[in-house]
Amino acid sequence: MGLHMQVVIALLLGIKRNGHIFLGLLFGILIGCFFPSETYPNVYKILNFVGSAFINIIQMVVLPLVVSAIIIGISNIGDSKQLTKLGGKMILYYGIITVVAVTIAAIIAIVMHPGLSAKNLVHPEIISHIQGYVSDAINYQRENITQIFLDVIPKNPFNALAEGKMIPIIIFVTVFAIALSKAGDISRPLVSIFESIFAATMKITDWIMYLAAPGIFALSASAVSSFGFGVFHNISKYALAIVLALAIQFFIVYPLMLKIFSKVPVGKLYAAISEAIMVAFGTASSSATLPLTITCCEKRGISNRVCSFVLPLGATLNMDGTAIIQVISVLFLTQMYGIELTPLLVIEIALLAIVASSTSAGIPGAGMITIALILNGIGLTPEQLVVGFSLLFTIERFVDMLRTICNVTSDAVVAAIIADNENELKYDLLLGQTPKEEKA
Numbered sequence: 001m002g003l004h005m006q007v008v009i010a011l012l013l014g015i016k017r018n019g020h021i022f023l024g025l026l027f028g029i030l031i032g033c034f035f036p037s038e039t040y041p042n043v044y045k046i047l048n049f050v051g052s053a054f055i056n057i058i059q060m061v062v063l064p065l066v067v068s069a070i071i072i073g074i075s076n077i078g079d080s081k082q083l084t085k086l087g088g089k090m091i092l093y094y095g096i097i098t099v100v101a102v103t104i105a106a107i108i109a110i111v112m113h114p115g116l117s118a119k120n121l122v123h124p125e126i127i128s129h130i131q132g133y134v135s136d137a138i139n140y141q142r143e144n145i146t147q148i149f150l151d152v153i154p155k156n157p158f159n160a161l162a163e164g165k166m167i168p169i170i171i172f173v174t175v176f177a178i179a180l181s182k183a184g185d186i187s188r189p190l191v192s193i194f195e196s197i198f199a200a201t202m203k204i205t206d207w208i209m210y211l212a213a214p215g216i217f218a219l220s221a222s223a224v225s226s227f228g229f230g231v232f233h234n235i236s237k238y239a240l241a242i243v244l245a246l247a248i249q250f251f252i253v254y255p256l257m258l259k260i261f262s263k264v265p266v267g268k269l270y271a272a273i274s275e276a277i278m279v280a281f282g283t284a285s286s287s288a289t290l291p292l293t294i295t296c297c298e299k300r301g302i303s304n305r306v307c308s309f310v311l312p313l314g315a316t317l318n319m320d321g322t323a324i325i326q327v328i329s330v331l332f333l334t335q336m337y338g339i340e341l342t343p344l345l346v347i348e349i350a351l352l353a354i355v356a357s358s359t360s361a362g363i364p365g366a367g368m369i370t371i372a373l374i375l376n377g378i379g380l381t382p383e384q385l386v387v388g389f390s391l392l393f394t395i396e397r398f399v400d401m402l403r404t405i406c407n408v409t410s411d412a413v414v415a416a417i418i419a420d421n422e423n424e425l426k427y428d429l430l431l432g433q434t435p436k437e438e439k440a
């Protein structure tokens with residue numbers, strides 16, 4: 001059976017197992033279609049309130065989870081040789097996935113030419129809604145690349161924690177965890193405390209999942225209600241290019257990576273993480289999905305050592321889905337404004353997308369702000385940016401939901417490959433699809 005068919009069947013099995021979440025998603029999309037926000041603003045407000053409450057509830061556990069997971073992950077790894085080996089593999093696999101992603105995106109955008117004559121499609125009333133986003137993006141663009149790198153160094157880790165800035169937090173916690181693992185026995189009590197924090201946050205995640213169906217229902221309903229499906233005809237080629245590139249990544253690239261670099265059965269892994277995939281779609285946030293990604297992977301046999309190191313870092317740094325939409329969106333704008341695309345410019349855009357995507361936080365919309373890092377190089381005026389973005393933003397929420405599926409799936413794929421390589425995947429749990437707790 002073809003790898004992509006294994007993925008489809010696995011997803012169907014996953015949907016069957018998590019039928020309540022899938023029904024929530026489906027009903028949400030239907031209700032969103034029937035109650036567009038412009039005609040039913042109050043229905044939209046209620047849906048948006050319930051959806052936002054669900055995201056806040058999940059995000060409540062993200063910080064303690066990331067901090068405790070990285071500390072446990074690194075102290076479990078033990079010596080620095082092991083840490084370098086695991087870290088090296090993680091960077092290698094995340095790197096391969098992202099380079100393949102931007103290559104596919106560039107080829108699709110060049111072949112499909114989604115931006116050609118798109119300029120005529122812009123409705124003047126949409127433009128006014130976009131000004132805010134564009135000014136954010138232009139400000140981001142002004143901070144040059146060295147400043148962006150300086151900003152990720154955590155001057156004050158407590159500030160970074162209070163503001164929820166993930167990259168500085170991860171840098172600090174990683175250094176702190178390495179230091180703890182070097183400190184010997186004296187660090188044991190503190191590591192035990194973080195083990196307790198981790199166990200408690202995982203328990204809370206289990207409880208939160210009881211709210212998944214209504215939460216995902218409200219999120220998908222409010223998203224569809226606010227963008228409506230009518231906008232698609234305006235920008236169908238762009239939407240098609242994005243969907244195609246993300247689908248190739250999801251149905252072909254990840255399964256091939258699993259096949260080439262490990263013996264992990266593709267279908268079993270996709271079935272194992274299907275709950276996380278649905279939550280990623282609903283929340284459009286890799287960070288908010290992280291607790292569930294860890295739960296799905298651990299329960300189906302990927303060791304805690306690998307999960308707690310690879311997944312939190314991946315949820316922040318590995319954004320291949322985001323890189324795909326950034327490349328296609330920027331090429332769309334260059335085509336729309338007739339900017340000549342030399343091979344060098346395409347390579348520059350692809351490389352900048354790798355940097356820009358990994359500096360994006362795992363939250364809704366982040367990739368559309370960091371895209372400014374790439375736009376910096378292609379010389380568009382602010383007016384051109386506003387017009388271009390006003391087209392892209394008509395379907396941004398939908399595109400965000402789709403790219404987040406890729407961002408989350410690729411983290412799990414890399415975790416599974418590394419666990420397989422390191423003999424840290426319990427195949428009985430993965431093959432039997434019996435969660436750890438039920439087995440015990």
Ligand code: ASP
Nearest residue numbers: 285286322362363366367
């Ligand atoms: N929403 C994406 C994520 O959380 C980030 C982005 O591309 O905006 O993974």
